[in-house]
Structure formats: C-alpha cells, structure tokens
Amino acid sequence: MSKEIRHKAETLPTPRDIDIIDQLNKDIIDEENLSKHKAHICLEPNYERDYKYLCPEG
Numbered sequence: 001m002s003k004e005i006r007h008k009a010e011t012l013p014t015p016r017d018i019d020i021i022d023q024l025n026k027d028i029i030d031e032e033n034l035s036k037h038k039a040h041i042c043l044e045p046n047y048e049r050d051y052k053y054l055c056p057e058g
Contacts, residue, residue: 013021034054
C-alpha cells in the first residue's frame with residue numbers, strides 16, 4: 001500500500017512542473033498566433049518596416 005502511495009506521489013507534477021507546462025503552453029499559443037498573421041503581412045506591400053524575415057523563403 002505505501003509503495004502505491006509513494007509511486008503516485010512521485011508521478012504527480014510539482015508546482016515547478018506546472019509552471020513550466022503553463023509557460024510552454026503560453027509560448028505555443030504565442031507562436032500559433034504569430035504564424036496566423038504571417039501570411040497577412042507577407043501579402044501586403046512593404047511600408048516603413050520590412051517584414052521579410054517573417055515570411056518563408058520562396
């Protein structure tokens with residue numbers, strides 16, 4: 001019984017694990033949002049800023 005409890009306790013995420021997972025999720029969402037706007041930027045003519053670094057080669 002105590003081995004089962006110990007095993008369950010060791011497999012639960014720690015608060016640090018949860019913070020890291022939350023940060024990774026935020027980074028993924030930010031990256032997805034940026035990728036949604038890339039095509040929009042690439043189709044517009046260049047104005048003051050050069051956004052070519054955001055566009056895929058080709």
